[in-house]
Amino acid sequence: MVDRRILKVLIVDGEPLAIERLQILCAKIEGVSLVGTAADGAAALRLIEALSPDVVLLDIQMPGIDGMAAARALAGRAAHPAVIFVTAFDQFAVAAFDVAATDYLMKPVAADRLEKALTRVRTDVAAPSGQKPAATTHWIRDFWVPNRGEIVRVAAGEIDFIAAERDYMRLHVGARSYLLHETIAELERRLDPEIFVRIHRSTIVRRGSIASFAHDGAGVWEAQLKTGPKLRVGRSYLANARAIAGKA
């Protein structure tokens, strides 16, 4: 069910030519009306207040309040527009899970990619508010991670396990994996404990992906995942494992 209503769009970017480009692209998409442009985060927040757009195309690197900070400020407001981030380059996933982004676009944005993102906004708007993820839930629902030159959404529920890798965390989803610049402590704090459990100093596992626990006789326990890998259970996390094994 797609809403036929006109989408009000606000473009925010530090560079005039970048704004102009999105203006030209938006003008070619049906059912989209550009309501304003802003060159920095502070101006964007003022214009959002004044114009209440449906969607903001938000550059991440900007003077003063950057795109990420502006989106965070928005997340605290009762009614806020959908946010589509537009960025030139990101080597690692941005820690944007406290911001409900509808999409991530890479500059220069392809016309059809922008159209797809705006369609997604319509679908989200049309969805009943009960399903619409509000800022009320504290737990991370999805991650935005770089993958082959794009930034893609990975739902928390799809992740099998997360393993620390030097300064990064690797999200394992089936045979794929993505690097995230975050600490394990922060992830443990922000992932729903009903769904995820920490089993090692450097591993968090989704409860649903554990097939069984086994021990090798020397007091070392391992979690056997449904997807194949065996993960060691840390000594101080044995209680967590026992609780799951007891439940199963």
Added chain:
Amino acid sequence: MAERRAVVTIASMLLTILLWRVMRRVEHRSLWGMVGVALLASIPVSMTYAGINHIAFYVYEPTVAVIKELDGYRAKTLSELQIRFMMISYQAAEWYYFIVTWTMLYIAVSYATKVRRAERTAAAYRAEAQSAHIRALRYQINPHFLFNTLNSLSTLVLRAHTDEADKMIVNLSTFFRTSLTTDPDSDVPLADEIRMQQLYLDIERVRFPDRLVVAIDVPAELASVRVPSLILQPLVENALKYGVAASSAKVTIAIKASIDGGNVKIVVEDDAKADPSRKHSSSGTGVGLENVRARLAARFQGRATCTFGPRPEGGYRVELTVPRFSDL
């Protein structure tokens, strides 16, 4: 008897010290040079040792056995001088081999130490050069710059501003071709480095048409001063990122060079009005500036400096000094 032995021992110790000092003086020579010196220097040392030994045992209060031995030679109708010379020579020849062996051992040990030290220095230099190389590579391609520029370029194309777009494509190609074909470990004339930054700023001027002003002041006499390639890139990038991009007012980026004694002073500064976020973003600035500092250290070993900080009148200033005439 014991006193005589003590005298000979002390004398031989002094001789060994003398030989050691001689060998130390020639340590910088080639291996064969050192061997040559050892073979020659061992001759007077063994002669002197044999002489002292002879005086101690055959001249000064000789024992009965010694007198008998001397008498045996005298019976062969040899003159006193011939006898003494023969005895000393025999002993010197015997000791010569011993002293040469000792000296060769010394050469072997000192040579091994020298090789090890050279290896360590080379390894340290290699490691430093490699990290400097990686830091320099980092400035050959800045993905943010590339994609933002392509984005602007796409706008010019969409607007059918073909002349501007064409100029930007040429500038961008020249910039990337130059930086990709320049060996990141090499030095370039200051004029080339400035031209590169001029090109970069020309591209950025299209992105920030109303905000960026560029002022370059480099005297012609300093055009040939050699600097590590792309050493100014992080400084200009920072001025742009934290000065121009972070401000909505007009900002001037100035690049100046001047003579400062035997050094050349290169300044990159901007006049962006005080932005409170700039202090917080010092970590970002810090990485770029630390890279510059480390590259200068690897290249000039303490003969270059890099100082930076906010300007009292607003903006930021980075000052480099490099030797005016540097060996290659």
